[in-house]
Amino acid sequence: MTDQDLKPLFAAAAANLVYNAPLSEERVADLVRRLAPADADRRVLDLGCGSGELLRRLCRTHGVAGDGVEYDPAIAERARAAAPDLDQVTFHTADATTWTRPADVVVNVGGSHIWDGTAPALAALQRLTRAGGRLLFGEGFYRTAPTDQIREAFGDLPDLAGLARLATTAGFRPLHVAESTLAEWDDFESDWRAGIEQVGTPQARAFADRRREEYLGGYRGVLGFAWLILMPA
Template identity: 35%
Template sequence: MDRAQIFDIAHLRHPIAAPVGPEQLRHLVGWLSPPTGGRAVDLGCGEGEWLQELLLIQPGMTGVGIDHMLPASAVDRAAQRGLGDRVRWAEADAATWSDGRFDVVLCVGASHAFGRLPDMLAAVRTHLRPGGQALVGDTIWEDSPSASALAALEASPEDFPDLAGFVQATREHGFEPSYGHTSTLAEWDDYEFSWTGSLVDWALREAPTTEDRDQALAAARVHRDAWLGGWRRQLGFATLVLHDVATAPS
């Protein structure tokens, strides 16, 4: 099993693919106010939940979901929700894909596709029309990281900002945050237990071979141990609604 397969299975029970609850996702998306008939793009869309929720509350919009490996479940859910003719999926590298400017750019939990946080914010700006809005989410430190957290994540303290640093980075790229959310411990626990639990359930009920079963269980155990013994209560996640003020019409 490769990493992409494990990732897809791990998000079967939590297609939001970030430590954010469904109600909070809808609340965040509700802060966006695109024009009627506007276009949205989700860079690194994964299961496509953020884009689909936006289209559900903005019936005049169309959208594009970009990911290097799109799960079939994203396409299936869009069809079940009656969004099949309003969303287009592109299996491509979000860092190099281009199709003009959009009224809304979404990029949640996908900064790794571009490099680091500044690279992700630069990419968002590239795809955003002047005066548009963005919804971005990324990892932050809740507190000064411990040695165990850094070891579990194979990270350094400089790899992630704190909340103030995240907000400052968005402003340095010409954005002004209008709303934000920091994931709660309950949201994190639900996400991580769903991540590991989906792998365990699949391994014990659906794995086609003993090798697949053992690999899925091993991935769940390694991830669970790193979370509980490493980054729990230290790694955070922030989602920000941004306005483009650098190129906004006067």
């Protein structure tokens, strides 16, 4: 299948998800509580915000204003349409690498590819996190040694200790380090494939079959997803 064939299938998968990451409601509530800004004048910034739900949750719960930055116009429009009444949240259709205004709570979940990898992403996000603020960084890592095939698919990721070290090298103090559970992964992968099943074509089914095999017979339990709350050092 060409990239052109795959694009609508990835879009169908994303459209079926609230969060495009292995993330349960319990973890959302925990992260939102941990990320409480010091006062209501603080600002939240989510780079690569996708549906914008995490940003909306943070802003609603803590009564603060926020910006979501999303490159894909259709996804940004969906984020805008989800809560038109929430006027303290603005969604920008833009390339996050062009954003220069720092914020007090910065979020980047599953979006290090925006800066071409973990280390450059952490360096860029450090510049955008105000002193005394927090960065929520959701990022992949290897829980166990990957096969060559898995490494080819997901790239050269660190282990969890290596990921925390990259954060300290970038000028952060890790305040909270956690990882998605296998149940969160299984739900995420199932919901992702369910979006593709809804397309219903033989091509879509073949793609869903391939992804299920790659997950269940390959990266399940090998690829991890970390949740780091980081404070500028």
